[in-house]
Amino acid sequence: MDTKKCYVYAPLEQESRPSKRQRTSKSDPHAGLSERLKIYSKTWAEQEKKVQSTLEEADRATQGKIVDFVAANAPSEDVPRISIPTGLIVAGPSIASHGPYFERLGRGIRDVTNSSYVVLTSGESPNLKTFLKTLINKITSRVEDDDDEEDEIGRSVNSSVRGPKLLNFDLGHVQEWTSRNPVQSIVVAIQDSEAFNTAVLIEMVDLFYSWLDRLPFVLLFGIATSAESFEDRLLGKSLRYLDGQQFDVTQSDDIIEKLFRATIAHPDTEPHIGPNLCRRILERQKDHVQNTQDFVHGLKYAYMSHFYANHATIFLKYDAKFKDFSPDAFEAIRNLPSFRRYIEEKLEAGDTQSVRQLLSSDKFLFEVIEKLIVTVQNALSSLSIAAIVLTRIRESLGITPKVRLSNVWSRAASGELLDSPLLRETMLSIKKTPSDRLARLIDSLISLATEDFGLDAEQLQRELKTLVQDNAGSGPLRSQDDIRNESVRTTVVAQKVLLSKHKAALSEQDKAYSEIVARFYQRLESYFSSALVDPKTLLLYEILVYNLKSPHTEVFQPRPRLAIERALATPHDYLGCECCGNTPDRENTLAGTQPATAIVYQLYLESGAVINATDLWFAFHAIVSKDDEEDQSQTMYVMQMSTISNDTDHTRALFQRALAELKFLGLIKPSRKKADHVAKMMWKGL
Amino acid sequence: MTSAKRKRDDQGAEDTTPRKLRTQPAEDENDSLSELQVQTPSRRGRGLLEENGTPRSILKKSGLANEFNATPKSNRRLTFTTPTKAASKEASNGTPTIVRNADRSARRKSNRSLIDRTINGEDSEDAALGEEDALAQQILSEDEDGQTEERDKEADAQEAIPVPDTPSKRPRGRPKGTGKNQLAAKARKEREPSPPTELPAQEQYFWQNRPGGNKTSNNTLTSQTLLNHDEYFDTMQSYVDRHEPEKAFLLELHSRAYSQWIFELEEGFNICLYGYGSKRAITSDFTAHIYQHLLDQAPCKGTTKTPKIVVINGYTPNVTLKDVLATIASAIIPKGLKLPNQLSSLLTYILDSLARDPPPHPLLVVINSIDSANLRKSLVQSTLASLAAHPSINLLCTADTPNFPLLWDVGLRAQFRFLFHDATTFAPYSVEIDPVEIVNDLLGRSGRRIGGRDGIGFVLRSLPLNARALFRIIVTEQIKAAYMDDGDHDEDEAPTAMSQSKKNAPRAPAGSSQGVVYRRLFHKARDEFVCTSEVAFRTLLKEFHDHQMIESKKDAMGTERLLVPFRTEELQMLLEELLLENAF
Incomplete structure (x- = not known):
């Protein structure tokens, strides 16, 4: 089976029922797993719904425009078309999200207009002929291949009155198809216009133009750079054949932010994603992938890991009953660090009674957990709301620099926000806000708040309104802290400059307004200080927040090279054997007991850019045989009691294999500089 | 300067x-x-x-x-x-x-x-x-x-x-x-x-890489150091690695993750295993595991249906995309239907039929060594990516080289939806590679392939006299060239590197280190009445080529050079034999 190229797996007869691996430990590590996964799928389904709706909403505006454009450019009988309607879709540099975008766009166009829609990528169109073949196949949705085409097309075309048979890249096929399936327009979307050969694009435009009187083409170009650079690539003649309109797609940055708001920072989210993980996902987005799909995958994987690995997550079950849980689950809770802390606090407070009950009675613990989970959830969701409120305040006051919700939120979730300069700065600028802005701010907060969060904003709004209505002056009311109400006076007394601040006299209304601002400020402050708790101090934090970097990073951002280098440079890290153990004083030592490839690799590391295989062999031989001798004296391995020559043969074979493996891994290549030399290709750690 | x-x-x-x-x-x-x-x-x-x-x-x-x-x-x-x-x-x-x-x-x-x-x-x-x-x-x-x-x-x-x-x-x-x-x-x-x-x-x-920093000895491996196939496999058969228990433990460790991997596959992710060591043991074990798992699941349970798993060994030489697609198609499309011949249409056909009538469970495609040289072409990778992106296909693949992520750009990566797992096994790549062949190739001893001098003698005996004469000329010329080069081994055909010019001995480079210039050889052969025309010369050479007795390569200047793939000592012995034979 190993040497077969490809095959459909079928179990060998003798191992048709491979013995299930025996679990030696009493407790099944997967106890309650299916239960937890059920909770997972339910939770994730909700999240996914949010994600989908957010994505659709994000596209909707531009997609609507594009669909309208396509619909508006449907050919009419009376007006002859003089150019191909062309949509330039500037979809941004995140090419990974272009595919899904054009797919969604296609759905939209097909739904709304009676059009045929095909997406073509550069991979499918190395030249015009292939491009046309693919196009024709896609439009007419024929499944045919070269052999059949003779009979099939030949027959169908020959039998028609059209005379000579058409070649398989003749747009006549499309014409024939449209005569059978009348469509409003044929939308051809070029997904990655940058990757197309310019000549192909130019020829394509030419050809489409010449068919325009018979086939209602509409072109859509996906553009990752800019419409200008796209135009630059085409000939003036081709440009004259096109009638372009530009559409800007929401950039993935913004979509990610929206997704973030809808998922991670959403108050109803459960479980929450912790700040570290969240930062990591965002950083990866920013630096590497820029792809909404990937963001969603990261989120999904976080949920998966949380429910898969954390036994205690079973308590996230909806309307759970006590009998649903096994004693193990309660043990899991009792082992949570936050729970231990909670117990210790209780002990310090002298509440031994309840401590005893918590530790011994599952029933009691269950009741406590039930209540606690709700409290903690509320705390977490008010944390999210507070982050949203803060962002909203900054948005409505127009405070620079702009800080995205994702940033604010992850700070809040790590418990850093309360004492942060960000919050202080925001609060200070509230004090200075004039009335018109404050009114807007309060309005937006009211619109935001799903429940009143202790601001009593509506009352403030009412008071503010009456105050503003009474305001006779032209400008907005200003609070006492507004800088315009301050002036700095410079006096020179005895050759010394004195600076003194003077408050301008406040009008009655300004005073009243200042009072409102002060109240608003106070309420907001107390709100923030109550809402912005450090989630890590919350009990059962581990259940409700998933904040582990470990599987996430490795799984999405692997470092395969590092893994291989480490395996070869310090095999002990993986093997954990006694023979090649690291001595404490040195990082890694070459030992003859190590796997042959590891030894050769370490020798390789020490050598220069060109390596003499002979010397490598001598060094290898010296290391290995020395060790063998030691071993033989200790008579540890019976195998090595064989003859010396056999040993050398083994060493030779091992060396050969090690060298071959290094070559296979791409670490060395043949060198022509000298006989029997190999060139080094990789430097460790680079 | x-x-x-x-x-x-x-x-x-x-x-x-x-x-x-x-x-x-x-x-x-x-x-x-x-x-x-x-x-x-x-x-x-x-x-x-x-x-x-x-x-x-x-x-x-x-x-x-x-x-x-x-x-x-x-x-x-x-x-x-x-x-x-x-x-x-x-x-x-x-x-x-x-x-x-x-x-x-x-x-x-x-x-x-x-x-x-x-x-x-x-x-x-x-x-x-x-x-x-x-x-x-x-x-x-x-x-x-x-x-x-x-x-x-x-x-x-x-x-x-x-x-x-x-x-x-x-x-x-x-x-x-x-x-x-x-x-x-x-x-x-x-x-x-x-x-x-x-x-x-x-x-x-x-x-x-500092200029002149590379000083290596001129030692060369004796021909006994490198084993041939028979010796290698004989030796390896009797060899027992002292790390067997540790390796077994590593495998056991990875096997604990099987259910996690199944969960991940079920959630629509694909899995890529990397790390040092052959991962065939893991994939085959996992395949058996998931086969059993699927057999116990809803669509197969209690029926005679069997789960569909396609295994592709990317390391096998000349595995092609066509093989891959054909095998996948054979797993999901009922027999008897004619499949399109063209690759792209076959791919669309597969994807369409999967979309039209999705299988009861996603088809698992296991690819051993997805980064093998046979599968590295971008067309192959993009095809695999579009397969992997389909919800009805699960992909489990292994990658051996350290830099395999370079195979995929952001777009492909997004299509693949990979989760990566470190699956270091330390197992020898016994099926993936042929150490003897690779090392011979690496050290420029591909001549060993035809069985060394004996093999050449064997071939020559069956060839006409002038062919033997030509071969003798090649060998002589090559030895001559080698002697002229002797003393400055480090001479390169392309003296581009800085270190090169530094190391260069003052003696003018004697043409090049390797092989005989085609033109020169032809003239020589004509002078010795071995052949009269270039066509005849070519015909003679073709025979040598067919038996891999000579190799032809272009040097940096684009001149064609012919080379008998042996080292100088061996060539000398070869020449002796040839002369002896001629004497008879």
């Missing part, structure tokens, strides 16, 4: 300018040595001429450097000097200079050289080198005085006289470049400082 420049400088400004003074301590004798080595052969020749014509500049410099170096001088080489010069030197700036120079602290020295390097940008490389060697020498000379002799000899060989003051009339100690070079190389090797440890990776890269 550098040397010419320096010469000019030296001639123009005497040692009086401070810049010069600073230069010289840094470039001690070794520097001048390395400088000599830097030159390309042609330059070298000119340089020699110049030196002989106007030798004073270089000599002065080296003299100063030598004085600076202050190592005890052996008197042996004094024969090269004219005593008068020595005397004049002693008189002019004799001992006080030496004492003063010897007193100079290492710190000042290094500072100077640093400054110097920044000032003379173009000399920097040499200076760096010189500094390195100077440092090494300093360290060495501290405790091993005995070893300095070698060095002194060499130094003297070059300078001929300790510190000449008015060196203009004195000839160079060593008239010939070759001898000096050999000496220099020898001395240098001994003086080579042990590689600095604890360098950061990038520094290590530059250190190891």
Whole structure:
């Protein structure tokens, strides 16, 4: 089976029922797993719904425009078309999200207009002929291949009155198809216009133009750079054949932010994603992938890991009953660090009674957990709301620099926000806000708040309104802290400059307004200080927040090279054997007991850019045989009691294999500089 | 280049300018040595001429450097000097200079050289080198005085006289470049400082790639060292790795993750396993595991249906995309339907039929070594990606090379939806690679493929006389070429690298190191009446090609070269046999 190229797996007869691996430990590590996964799928389904709706909403505006454009450019009988309607879709540099975008766009166009829609990528169109073949196949949705085409097309075309048979890249096929399936327009979307050969694009435009009187083409170009650079690539003649309109797609940055708001920072989210993980996902987005799909995958994987690995997550079950849980689950809770802390606090407070009950009675613990989970959830969701409120305040006051919700939120979730300069700065600028802005701010907060969060904003709004209505002056009311109400006076007394601040006299209304601002400020402050708790101090934090970097990073951002280098440079890290153990004083030592490839690799590391295989062999031989001798004296391995020559043969074979493996891994290549030399290709750690 | 420049400088400004003074301590004798080595052969020749014509500049410099170096001088080489010069030197700036120079602290020295390097940008490389060697020498000379002799000899060989003051009339100690070079190389090797440890990776890269930094021995492997297939497999069969238990433990460790992997696959992710060691054991074990798992699941349970799993061994030579797609299609599409022939239409056909009538469980595609050379083409990878992106296909693949993620751009990566797992096994790549073949290839011994000399003799016996004669000519020519190249093995066909020009021996490169030029061979063959026309010549060569007795390659200039893939010793023996045979 190993040497077969490809095959459909079928179990060998003798191992048709491979013995299930025996679990030696009493407790099944997967106890309650299916239960937890059920909770997972339910939770994730909700999240996914949010994600989908957010994505659709994000596209909707531009997609609507594009669909309208396509619909508006449907050919009419009376007006002859003089150019191909062309949509330039500037979809941004995140090419990974272009595919899904054009797919969604296609759905939209097909739904709304009676059009045929095909997406073509550069991979499918190395030249015009292939491009046309693919196009024709896609439009007419024929499944045919070269052999059949003779009979099939030949027959169908020959039998028609059209005379000579058409070649398989003749747009006549499309014409024939449209005569059978009348469509409003044929939308051809070029997904990655940058990757197309310019000549192909130019020829394509030419050809489409010449068919325009018979086939209602509409072109859509996906553009990752800019419409200008796209135009630059085409000939003036081709440009004259096109009638372009530009559409800007929401950039993935913004979509990610929206997704973030809808998922991670959403108050109803459960479980929450912790700040570290969240930062990591965002950083990866920013630096590497820029792809909404990937963001969603990261989120999904976080949920998966949380429910898969954390036994205690079973308590996230909806309307759970006590009998649903096994004693193990309660043990899991009792082992949570936050729970231990909670117990210790209780002990310090002298509440031994309840401590005893918590530790011994599952029933009691269950009741406590039930209540606690709700409290903690509320705390977490008010944390999210507070982050949203803060962002909203900054948005409505127009405070620079702009800080995205994702940033604010992850700070809040790590418990850093309360004492942060960000919050202080925001609060200070509230004090200075004039009335018109404050009114807007309060309005937006009211619109935001799903429940009143202790601001009593509506009352403030009412008071503010009456105050503003009474305001006779032209400008907005200003609070006492507004800088315009301050002036700095410079006096020179005895050759010394004195600076003194003077408050301008406040009008009655300004005073009243200042009072409102002060109240608003106070309420907001107390709100923030109550809402912005450090989630890590919350009990059962581990259940409700998933904040582990470990599987996430490795799984999405692997470092395969590092893994291989480490395996070869310090095999002990993986093997954990006694023979090649690291001595404490040195990082890694070459030992003859190590796997042959590891030894050769370490020798390789020490050598220069060109390596003499002979010397490598001598060094290898010296290391290995020395060790063998030691071993033989200790008579540890019976195998090595064989003859010396056999040993050398083994060493030779091992060396050969090690060298071959290094070559296979791409670490060395043949060198022509000298006989029997190999060139080094990789430097460790680079 | 550098040397010419320096010469000019030296001639123009005497040692009086401070810049010069600073230069010289840094470039001690070794520097001048390395400088000599830097030159390309042609330059070298000119340089020699110049030196002989106007030798004073270089000599002065080296003299100063030598004085600076202050190592005890052996008197042996004094024969090269004219005593008068020595005397004049002693008189002019004799001992006080030496004492003063010897007193100079290492710190000042290094500072100077640093400054110097920044000032003379173009000399920097040499200076760096010189500094390195100077440092090494300093360290060495501290405790091993005995070893300095070698060095002194060499130094003297070059300078001929300790510190000449008015060196203009004195000839160079060593008239010939070759001898000096050999000496220099020898001395240098001994003086080579042990590689600095604890360098950061990038520094290590530059250190190891520094010009002239590569000094390797000329040892070659004896033909007994490398085993042939039979010996290799015989030996490996009796070999028991002492790490078997640990490796088994690693496998066991990975097997604990099976249910996690199944969960991940079920959630629509694909899995990629990486790490050192063959991962076939894991994939085959996991395949069996998931097969059982699927057999116990809803669609298959209680029925005769079996789960569909496709295994693709990417490492097998000449596995093609067509094979992959055909196997996948055979798993999901009922037999009897005609499949499209073209790859792209086959792919769309598969995807369409999966979309139209999705299988009860996603089809699992297991690819061993997705990064193998056979599957590295972008078309293959993009096709696999679009397969993997389909919700009805699950992909589990392994990747062996360290840099495999470079196969995929952001778009492909997004399509693949990979989760990566480190699955280091330390298992030998016993099926993936053929060590004997690879090593032979690596060391340019592909001739072993046809069974060595015996094989060639066998083939030749079955060929007509003129073919044998032609082969003899090739072998003779190749041996001749090898002899002409002997002594400077490090000659490359493409002397592009800096190190190359430095190492180059002054002797003009004898064409190239490898093989015989096609044209020349043809003429030779015609002269010996082996063949009359090029067509006949080609026909004869084709026979050799077919039996892999010769290889043809283009060198950097694009000239075709023919090469019998054996080393010189073997060629000699081969030639002997050929001549013997002809005698009969």
